[in-house]
Amino acid sequence: xxxxxxxxxxxxxxxxxDSQKMADVLATLGYQQIPExxxxxxxxxxxxxxxxxATEKVFSDLGRLRPHKEAKAAEGQKALIAVxxxxxxxxxxxxxxxxxxxxxxxxxxTYHLLPEMILNATGGVRVVNTDFPVESKFDHxxxxxxxxxxxxxxxxxxxxxxxxxxxxxxxxxGAEFSRPVRQVLDEALRMADSGxxxxxxxxxxxxxxxxxxxNGETWDLAKLIAKIADIPSIQRIRYMTSHPKDMxxxxxxxxxxxxxxxxxxxxPLQSGSDRVLELMNRKHKVADYLDVxxxxxxxxxxxxxxxDFIVGFPGETEDDHRQTVELVREVGYSSCYSFKYxxxxxxxxxAMGSIVPEAVKDTRLHELQAILFQQQHDYNKACVGKIVPxxxxxxxxxxxxxxxxxxxxxxxxxxxxxxxxxxxxxITIERAFQNGMSGTVLQQETPSTAEKRxxx
Ligand code: SAH
Ligand code: SF4
Ligand code: F3S
Numbered sequence: 250x251x252x253x254x255x256x257x258x259x260x261x262x263x264x265x266x267d268s269q270k271m272a273d274v275l276a277t278l279g280y281q282q283i284p285e286x287x288x289x290x291x292x293x294x295x296x297x298x299x300x301x302x303a304t305e306k307v308f309s310d311l312g313r314l315r316p317h318k319e320a321k322a323a324e325g326q327k328a329l330i331a332v333x334x335x336x337x338x339x340x341x342x343x344x345x346x347x348x349x350x351x352x353x354x355x356x357x358x359t360y361h362l363l364p365e366m367i368l369n370a371t372g373g374v375r376v377v378n379t380d381f382p383v384e385s386k387f388d389h390x391x392x393x394x395x396x397x398x399x400x401x402x403x404x405x406x407x408x409x410x411x412x413x414x415x416x417x418x419x420x421x422x423g424a425e426f427s428r429p430v431r432q433v434l435d436e437a438l439r440m441a442d443s444g445x446x447x448x449x450x451x452x453x454x455x456x457x458x459x460x461x462x463x464n465g466e467t468w469d470l471a472k473l474i475a476k477i478a479d480i481p482s483i484q485r486i487r488y489m490t491s492h493p494k495d496m497x498x499x500x501x502x503x504x505x506x507x508x509x510x511x512x513x514x515x516x517p518l519q520s521g522s523d524r525v526l527e528l529m530n531r532k533h534k535v536a537d538y539l540d541v542x543x544x545x546x547x548x549x550x551x552x553x554x555x556x557d558f559i560v561g562f563p564g565e566t567e568d569d570h571r572q573t574v575e576l577v578r579e580v581g582y583s584s585c586y587s588f589k590y591x592x593x594x595x596x597x598x599x600a601m602g603s604i605v606p607e608a609v610k611d612t613r614l615h616e617l618q619a620i621l622f623q624q625q626h627d628y629n630k631a632c633v634g635k636i637v638p639x640x641x642x643x644x645x646x647x648x649x650x651x652x653x654x655x656x657x658x659x660x661x662x663x664x665x666x667x668x669x670x671x672x673x674x675x676i677t678i679e680r681a682f683q684n685g686m687s688g689t690v691l692q693q694e695t696p697s698t699a700e701k702r703x704x705x
Pocket of ligand 2: 409410411412413416417418419453454492
């Protein structure tokens with residue numbers, strides 16, 4: 250008899266990928282995923298600890314799951330509640346203490362052990378597993394995976410050894426680790442076979458990738474991208490997230506040489522002030538970043554740039570903030586994420602003095618975002634009137650609409666029949682918004698029907 254599985258996911262793309270892998274592992278035990286917790290036999294919260302109130306959000310969601318567990322119990326059945334991901338890793342014991350109805354708590358590196366954990370939890374033993382096992386979870390995943398659709402994500406690297414002073418990732422995800430090339434290529438081929446046209450290579454520091462190649466030699470990310478580009482049905486390749494220090498010459502050159510590598514680079518800088526970068530332990534200067542940007546733009550002149558910024562890190566002065574604002578103006582971004590600094594328990598930043606008052610953080614974030622949003626809007630506006638190839642990988646909000654991404658990672662909305670789902674279509678851009686663009690599908694037939702006609 251099939252059992253029902255509910256998973257809610259927070260955080261980065263790695264967590265989204267992990268949730269899919271958990272579902273794959275659980276499918277081998279007969280679990281089928283459902284979109285709501287109602288009637289679920291297993292409820293998993295896959296959590297993120299990167300910024301404020303992470304733990305509180307988990308507890309309030311746990312409170313919402315509890316009645317579903319009780320409803321099952323009233324029918325004489327046992328439903329399990331699990332907390333996974335980075336909050337589980339960081340606060341496992343606290344969760345078990347505070348929420349007695351939680352059955353399992355496990356970190357991001359242990360979900361290949363789910364069958365055993367479920368067996369224990371079903372037997373009434375509460376499970377906490379926040380180890381960093383020696384064997385990799387990737388070696389124990391089922392070969393069968395659910396298809397991800399036209400745009401698929403593939404984890405190639407995980408963890409981080411950089412220890413930026415604001416960040417929990419090295420503690421929650423563990424040491425940096427690259428999956429072997431063969432394993433990555435096999436997964437890419439499976440994705441292509443099940444209909445993926447785009448693959449996004451994921452990692453907390455994806456451009457630090459150094460996987461073992463088939464003959465024992467080390468492959469870097471550029472080499473891996475080139476190999477994946479050889480898969481005929483894969484038409485688009487992306488990667489994220491990268492660190493400025495790990496942008497090597499080969500990767501920069503790949504942006505010019507590999508047509509399928511999309512012209513978009515998400516390269517977080519965090520601050521435009523060398524003094525703050527040093528306090529953050531980012532291990533590079535603003536000038537190094539600008540040099541990387543200039544060389545990448547030379548290799549691929551139309552590359553769209555994106556970044557992450559943190560305002561109000563301890564010790565950040567008004568002058569430091571001005572430098573961030575100036576840098577943003579100088580570079581010109583197509584889109585960016587920006588955050589108020591949030592002290593994370595156990596990180597060096599949390600113990601630093603010269604705390605920036607919340608009201609000052611608010612003002613700085615507001616000022617920075619006004620510029621970033623304007624840049625994003627302007628970037629989109631510049632596309633109006635142009636014909637842009639869009640991979641239609643999502644249903645739109647309304648009936649008869651599809652949406653997808655331009656090569657430069659902009660969201661594009663169109664009225665289009667469902668048969669165009671999963672196709673890369675030329676779209677004439679008619680309107681631009683801050684968050685995306687809309688337009689009209691140019692050609693009447695899909696690339697695949699055109700191919701068939703030509704072949705006939
Ligand atoms: N590995 C990536 C980013 C990982 S976390 C890198 O090296 O940049 C994603 C983003 O969250 C970071 O780029 C940073 O901007 C933000 N972030 C991380 N910790 C934070 C904190 N304590 N407070 C506010 N923002 C934070
Ligand atoms: Fe966090 Fe820094 Fe590692 Fe990125 S490089 S994951 S910000 S510690
Ligand atoms: Fe969050 Fe963990 Fe990703 S803290 S951002 S889910 S690595």
